[in-house]
Amino acid sequence: MAELQSPIGSAYVTGDHGNAAGGVGVTIRERIGLSIIQITAWSDTIPEVLTAIGSATGLVLQNKPGLGRVAGEKSVFGFAPGRYFVVAATPELELRLRSVISADLATIIDLTHGRTVIRVSGPDAEWVLSKLFAIDFSEHAFPIAYGRATLHHDIHANIQHIDDETFDLYVFRTFARSFWKTLGHAAEEVGYKVE
Amino acid sequence: MIIKCPYCGPRDVIEFTYQGDATRKRPEPLSNDPDVWNAYVYDRSNPSGLHREFWLHSGGCRQHLVVTRDMTTHAISSVAFARDIASGGQA
Numbered sequence: 001m002a003e004l005q006s007p008i009g010s011a012y013v014t015g016d017h018g019n020a021a022g023g024v025g026v027t028i029r030e031r032i033g034l035s036i037i038q039i040t041a042w043s044d045t046i047p048e049v050l051t052a053i054g055s056a057t058g059l060v061l062q063n064k065p066g067l068g069r070v071a072g073e074k075s076v077f078g079f080a081p082g083r084y085f086v087v088a089a090t091p092e093l094e095l096r097l098r099s100v101i102s103a104d105l106a107t108i109i110d111l112t113h114g115r116t117v118i119r120v121s122g123p124d125a126e127w128v129l130s131k132l133f134a135i136d137f138s139e140h141a142f143p144i145a146y147g148r149a150t151l152h153h154d155i156h157a158n159i160q161h162i163d164d165e166t167f168d169l170y171v172f173r174t175f176a177r178s179f180w181k182t183l184g185h186a187a188e189e190v191g192y193k194v195e
Numbered sequence: 196m197i198i199k200c201p202y203c204g205p206r207d208v209i210e211f212t213y214q215g216d217a218t219r220k221r222p223e224p225l226s227n228d229p230d231v232w233n234a235y236v237y238d239r240s241n242p243s244g245l246h247r248e249f250w251l252h253s254g255g256c257r258q259h260l261v262v263t264r265d266m267t268t269h270a271i272s273s274v275a276f277a278r279d280i281a282s283g284g285q286a
Contacts (some may be wrong), residue, residue: 149254
């Protein structure tokens, strides 16, 4: 199988950048080698679909707006009624989900080649992301493991809160290099490291 | 203006797309009265005070919503999924 190339390309420069005076405010990196699957349940099949996602991934969800789960490289979160991102570092994820979710329960779309996942972590992650997205990143409004669908300058993005200082951003692949540069500019103030 | 989406929570109005007056009633499909159809397509009352509107949360969960908004203050008194209203619920 052909190796998926990063759309960030030459803009991905590892090392420390920006204001070094206060240390590293955020660390950013691209998460690679993931399968990203979108599942959309029919309006009356949401509980069965959540059970099926749980049996395929081990990540069991209740039907609650934005709720998600994270376990290592695996994650799942809701971002609209009956719609979920399921993510894992295994190329068999789509097949595994299709084996338990028929078309009677939900539609399944493989977005692996359509999204780029950028992990932003560090003590200033909330501060930097608040410059880019008009949502509340604090933990009381955006609990850990929950997901969000929102906009960055009119362009759609999904976000999952991974832990108290870490967020995963799902951006369109064709937009990823531009977004990566914008993220770097936003993080210059606090100093950032690219891993 | 902040609209409290029933799924996503409070979001800025830039995430939403206005989709028109939610109080209109589509005429009887078999009607061939041009005045009735003209009124349905073109006439809007533009009231002062509360008004029911369709909004699409295009920059979030992409659900159609029915929003009750005060046209003079922009205060929003209720937001509900349009499909719940269509199936008999109340905004």
